[in-house]
Amino acid sequence: MSRKTNRQIQLAARPEGFPKGTDFRLVELPIPPVAAGQFLVRSIFLSVDPYMRGRMNDRKSYVEPQEIDRVMGGGVVGEVVESQNEKFNVGDVVLGMFGWQEYAVSDGKEVRVVKTGAAPSSTALGVLGMPGLTAYCGFLDICNPQAGETVVVSGAAGAVGSVVGQIAKIKGCRVVGVAGTDAKVAHLVNDLGFDAAMNYKNTDDYYGKLKELCPAGIDCYFDNVGGPITDAVFGHLNEKGRIAICGQISQYNAQQLEKGPRLLWKLIEKQAKVEGFLVFQYVSQFRAAKQQLSDWVESGELKYRERIVEGLENAPRAFFEMLQGENIGKQLVKISEPSV
Template sequence: MIKTIVLNNRPTGRPTVLDFKSITEDIELTPKDGELLLETNYVSVDPYLRGRMNDAKSYIPAFELNKPIQSGVVAKVIASKNINFTVGDVVCGMLSWKTKQISTGEGLLKVDGSKAPLSSYLGVLGLTGLTAYLGLNQIGKPVAGETIVVSGAAGAVGSVVGQIAKILGLHVIGIAGTDEKVDMLKTKFGFDAGINYKTSKNINQEIAKAAPNGVDIYFDNVGGPISDAVLFNINNFARIIVCGAISVYNNTELPNSISVQPFLVRNSALMQGFIVSNYADKFPEAIQHLSGWLAEGKLTYTETIVDGFDNIPNAFIDLFDGKNKGKMVVKI
């Protein structure tokens, strides 16, 4: 029996479970020459997948209706007719939300569960870690002694950004949505300060208090009013790294927001969006640093692991309520 989750409807606003459909098929899959059969172990759910559910032009093709959704997956090779893979290998790559599937092996990376937990290859040692490292270094160009603000700081990318910034000698301020998460930023991840945006009476003033010397780098994962508040505190030549905008992904109308241009002009500041694949040539360098810091105990991570293939849609939807701490992963 093979289960598959497909896109049933294109969501309007916040996704619901009705936008997904689970299909069960009683079939046997047999790899042909050059192919391998994979059994899914872990599935990554990520905010950017929401954009792929819209039928709109983007940096990556939209998901098709009634076709399997894809994301980062860790899977075990259970049959192989591909000379590059043997039974028992564990691989990571962009794969379909299926319990079992055939692959040509293209785009798959072998991973070693003895060196790090398999789920970490979807997080701190996967695209999450790469996004944090490359966004911060390639656009942020951090200098020891500077101040960085990270929004969505308790999430998968934000928590890694803050830790890398601390390793590089920055003063790090994180913004999150609960007191528990703010405490985790400071105790587990070593942030210098944290702000709970949900209970803050004036987030602009709280940022100013936490960053008395102003903000040199802003790593933006959320957009919206939080990011507006940071703009009031940026320094000359500040760098604003636009990684995501989860606060507006489900909007059905254009959001109200302040004009960023005066802030950028007045402070000679840089604001740049990016996709991690822009820096694919630097992946080996990033992985070397991330794995080294992890082995040395300088870098840690947290995960929210949900059990069960059928719970993938719910785990994805929970991202928009901030129910995850760190990387959200579904264990099959």
């Protein structure tokens, strides 16, 4: 092993509103010894995701809150560099919740060897990982998109939204993306085959813009964002519309609940459904879903991008930028080079 210390990023303070640098702390610690049944992983790619903001609050949600003064949790693709566990061999590339650090010792629980076929191992954190599964399982189950229907996706250029939109195209839908930069809009339409996309930062009239882009109304909405964009979508719902609530990133930094127009009456008028989900509820479908996603990636029907920030010390910045929408596709932090 080439180094004797492990650098890790801890949560130093619970953010108030939008998180800031001093909410995090970079520490150096000895690399723990590897006991029988354990192995040591060197991190290669770290995933930063919107859900992490929720965990930073001191409030039980569907996951326990992130503890203060402990390493930030997070999904990592890494390489086994030392092993006392017969199921994991030195050189194996593995996926696990190893956290924001350079090295982690694991007993192998909820760790799996990365199998991404021809795609790079980083995709185990993106299109072939949790974001891809979130898109596939949640969208198909809740929205049940039918050919010819109009599908709107918010956060459309993100790791989840970009997959949802492409699946909707594969299913024969008209797909309209909502994103926050002109570059994202161009990417959605020119690279990913969306029928249209809008930059919500270029207009205050979300309702009018959606009307223009969705002349036949909206049958399915996959929501990563919430807030006024979602309000506007409600105004264009077709009968029997289906809304999947995957994320509400516009609300995650709110220090008190934002208010918005009461819109439940619209669900009556349109006999429409809104359903929230967590990817974990679909665990029994993961194997088949991942195979399908992998097939689509290999055939070129499903494209993906990654935005990579280099260096563990820059993980907080990568996280902030992801929350601000700087990323097209999956936001990753590269911690070290793969050995091969």
